[in-house]
Amino acid sequence: MFRHRPVRSVTVVLGTALVALAATVPAGAHPSGTTQALPAVTPRAETAPLYDDEAGGNADADDPAIWRNAAQPDRSLVIATAKEGGLRIYDLDARQVQAVPAPPAAGPDDAPGRFNNVDLVHGLRLPSGRADVAVTTDRGHDRLRIHRIAPGRAGGPLVDVTDPAAPPVFSADQAEINDQNTAYGLATWTDAASxxxxxxxxxxxxxxxxxxxxxPTAAGTVTYRKLRSLDLPSSFRLPDGTSWAPCGEPGELPQVEGMVVDPANGMLYAGQEDVGIWRVRADLTGAAPKLVDRVREYGVPGVYDEETEECTAGADPGFGGTRLSADVEGLTLLTEADGDGYLLASSQGDDTFALYDRELEDANEYEGGFRVTASADGSVDGSEECDGAAVLNAPLGSKYPNGLLVVQDGHDTPVAGDRAATNFAFVDLGDLMDRVDD
Incomplete structure (x- = not known):
């Protein structure tokens, strides 16, 4: 039933040039089994848990985006993916105001809709005028889904404006879609010049x-067309002259999920989960991508065990970084009023977050990190194994006058019985910057 056919697309393969480039990044010493002591911040609120089982609608929290209501900042929204549970829309009290279901499967033997990552486009031109839209990767159907944001609308603020004829992003047919090598991570970008x-x-x-x-189409919907693509490397030459590839299930290559574009310079930052953070022009042209930082596990050999579906790690040669522990996820951009700011990445393997300078002249220098931890009384949970993050440095009314950081929590507690739960934590950006600046 699940046949595989080659993808028919124009691909820029950088191959050996990228592998050689990765080897030029200086190796960092490994921490000796411990992680650096980092400042901690406690969320102000958290959403209700989502359960990835039939009783919970197969909902699994993943990636958030923050939409600011310019007219009424107190009524701003957090739009978040819940995998097969579709989208969840929350107010600033972390209360759900709308649930948008993922589309059903095309047929009885086909994969159902599965919303993976979400980002926003502001002022997209539609026949009815400009509108803010939420763009989501539907991993189940290998498509993008686009929803117009209509605050105050009866029934909820999101309206589906996806063109019914929107094509698969990577797959040639339904059989290939069912293989699920499909649309996954996402970052939106509006070119200021055009x-x-x-x-x-x-x-x-x-x-x-x-x-x-x-x-946009004349019917008021939104579609898309592929312009070009780029392949990051799947194997790397190490400083000792050996070759290394991240361990994974046979046939699977080291994927990218977390991504963000810096609008100030048009640079894309892409987190290759078991490798590190890449920087490349958002139009995917020009100079070869640069590996900004690597995960600690970079260069560590591994053997895949089919019985346990786990990788057994070998001896660490010490070529990895010191700030990120695989997977690197949840890339987002913190922009400050003076134009400076940080690239923020979630270090999923050690439940921390890393901050990097946005300035290219500083080679995206590491600026510090932090943790999101539970409150002392346990009323609000922290963030563990964070999949996605979004930050907005803008006043959001009385609740978040200094801005907001939203992070996914991969292990929400307390747990109801033996059901694994996930959700999203809301962090006051003023609280965070006070901790980081200290």
Missing amino acids: GRSYALVSRRNRTTVALLELT
């Missing part, structure tokens, strides 16, 4: 990142 809006989409189980232009 005013055109794009989505950068990664492919599950592959190293590919594709650039898609969002194009």
Whole structure:
């Protein structure tokens, strides 16, 4: 039933040039089994738990985006993916105001809709005028889904404006879609020079990142067309002259999920989960991507065990970084009023977050990190194994006058029985910056 056919797309394969480039990044010493002591911040609120089982609607929290209501900042929204549970929309009290279901399966033997990552486009030109939209990767159907944001609308603020004829992003047919090497990570980008809006989409189980232009139709819907794609490396030459590839299930390559574009310089930052953070032009042209930082596990050999479906790690040669522990996830951009700010990445393996300078001249220098921890009385949980994060440095009314950070919690507690739960934690950005600046 699940046949595989080659993807018919124009791909920029950088191959050996990228592998050689990765080897030029200086190796960092490994921590000796411990992680650096980092400042901690406690969330102000958290959403209700989501359960990835039939009783919970197969909902699994993953990736958030923050939409600011310019007219009424107190009524701003957090739009978040819940995998097969679709989208969840929350107010600033972390209360759900709308649930948007993922589309059903195309047929009885086909994969159902599964919303993976979400990002926003502001002021997209539609026939009815400009509108803010939420763009989501539907991993189950290998498509983008686009929802117009209509605050105050009866029934909820999100309205589906996806063109019914929108094509698969990577797959040639339904059989290939069912293989689920499909649309995965996502970052949106509007080119200031042309005013055109794009989505950068990664492919599950592959190293590919594709650039898609969002194009409104006369019917008021939104579709897209692929312009080009780029393949990041799947194996790397190490400083000792050996070759290394991250361990994974046979046939699967080290994928990218967390991505963000810096609008100030048009640079894309892409987190290759078992490798590190890459920087490349958002239009996927020009100089070869640069590996900004690596995970601690970079260069560690591993053997996949089919029985346990786990990788057994070998001896660490010491070529990894010191700030990120695989998987690297949840990339987001903290922009400050003076134009400075940080690239923020979640270090899933040690439940921390890393901050990097946005300045290219500083080579995205590491600026520190932090943790999101539970309150002392246990009324609000922290964040563990964070999949996705979003930050907005803008006043959001009386609740978050200094801005907001939203992070996914991969292990929400307390747990109801033996059901694994996930959710989203809301962190006051003023609280965070006070901790980081200290």
